[in-house]
Amino acid sequence: MDTAKSFLKKLRTFLIFAGPTTFVFLFVVIFPFIFGIYLSLTNWDGIASVYRFIGFSNYLTVFQDQFFWNSFLLTVKYVLYTVIFVNLIAFTLAYLLTSGIKGEEVLRAGFFVPNLIGGIVLGLIWHFVFSRALVFLGKSLNLELFSYSWLANPQKALWTLVIVSVWQYSGYMMLIHIAGLVNIPKEVIEAALIDGANDGQRIIRIILPLMVPSFVVSMFLTLQRGFMVYDVNLALTNGGPFRSTELISMHVYKKAFLAQEYGIGQSQAFILFIIVAAITLTQVYFSKKLEVEM
Template sequence: MTVPAVLLFATFHTFPAIQGIFYSFTNWDGLSLTYDFVGLKNYYYLFQDENVLHSYLFTFKFALISTILVNILSLAIALGLNENIKLKNFFRAVYFLPNILSVLVVGYIFNYLFANVLPLLGEKLGIGVLATNILGNEKWAWLGIVVVAVWQACAFNTILYLTGLQTVPPELYEASSLDGASKWQNFWHITFPMIAPFFTINMVLAMKNFLMVFDQVVALTGGGPGRATESISLLIYNSGFQGGEFAYQSANSVIYFIVIMVISIAQIKFLQKREVDL
């Protein structure tokens, strides 16, 4: 029963990945029938490429800020929904709705809002900050991408935190209330230690997904203004498939994969150790 799935996975994932590693040691442009082996030259030049270094810096900055924001907001929303409020299931569905929407569709909608609705609203209200399109500002365009990415990512993370909160025994809160514990003490000494495994999952998945940001950048800025918001994924796509740098960007993809893997493993090791300490 598993053979068809294994064959499909190997055909569309494993084999292309191995091909990419192979081509990273060549000078193939993606179209020619011939190519030459160049060894580690592609990897050597990557570390001297300013565009590559800038894309890594932008992606790391974006991923770090977005990961922190999405986990803070998701946990706050989950704690609020976990309280005994009316229409709890309705609000859960509302908060989960962004997760089922297409990333590109959401990006284009927010692009319209940033470019047309908010500037018009800012002019009418006399708010200078809103009167200009933030996506056209080289210094602040990345904030627009953060807003969209965090808004949509909160949906999935909130559901995971809600699942974790359901595993906390109510008896613990009853015992703490008898001791006169405050809400903050309950959260820090009971809630957070009990949902620490869910925090680990959310942190690792969020960081991985944000490091691979692509659709939001395409829909909102296209990597601009200039190359101010060009993520690693977008650079690999544009230069590899459209710029004739297939082998060169294949090497970039290999390094990119290693970086994501190392960061994910480091997160898991550190956060799991924190789980034990808590």
């Protein structure tokens, strides 16, 4: 009797506080997700009122689709470069901006600003930089490297995406690393100083191991954002030249809405979901193991 009452009471409290959010989450995320999986098993084109259930043949098509896997490999390449460079630069910036140089606050704010600009705007700005500004500079200074638009060359176009993403995210990850650096107890560093550790030893032996939690967070964020990137891709290269920089999100979108093969696009999206979930979860699991207990 008593337990039943307290259960009801708990339920009421839950419904009052978390009810609306749960409701919205169910209807906006979970149900569409499940319905999406169902649609991936049909031959819907996105508009017709009637469509047929066709089992797993969409998945079969996706596994045989060379374009899909090329695009996926390209995305992996892009993610690899961005994760490495973003974290490297972010950590360096964070380290320099906590070492007590002049104008720290202003610099921190400055490096963070790119992250506040929306991806589309950013893409358009950099599109101008790569296709006009750099070309103009290259031609007037006779620099072979910049004389031709980077956006017109498949390899260089991928690098423009990497450069812009690194520029955009380094500031954000820098903040996370700064938080990690500030939280390292002073005593430990002082102890190392007294023991005669030099700068390099201090970073590798003391600071980095104690920073693992912030690396876990920033790696997770950069990985996930890298796999899901769409806006910069759209505004900067739009998949060009000749679809050579079509990252996976854009590929899925184009399949579903442009090629009018919604079912296939939906199965690609689901496969992508599983792969990204697997990658990020393994990353979090293994890096958690590296964390040092104080």
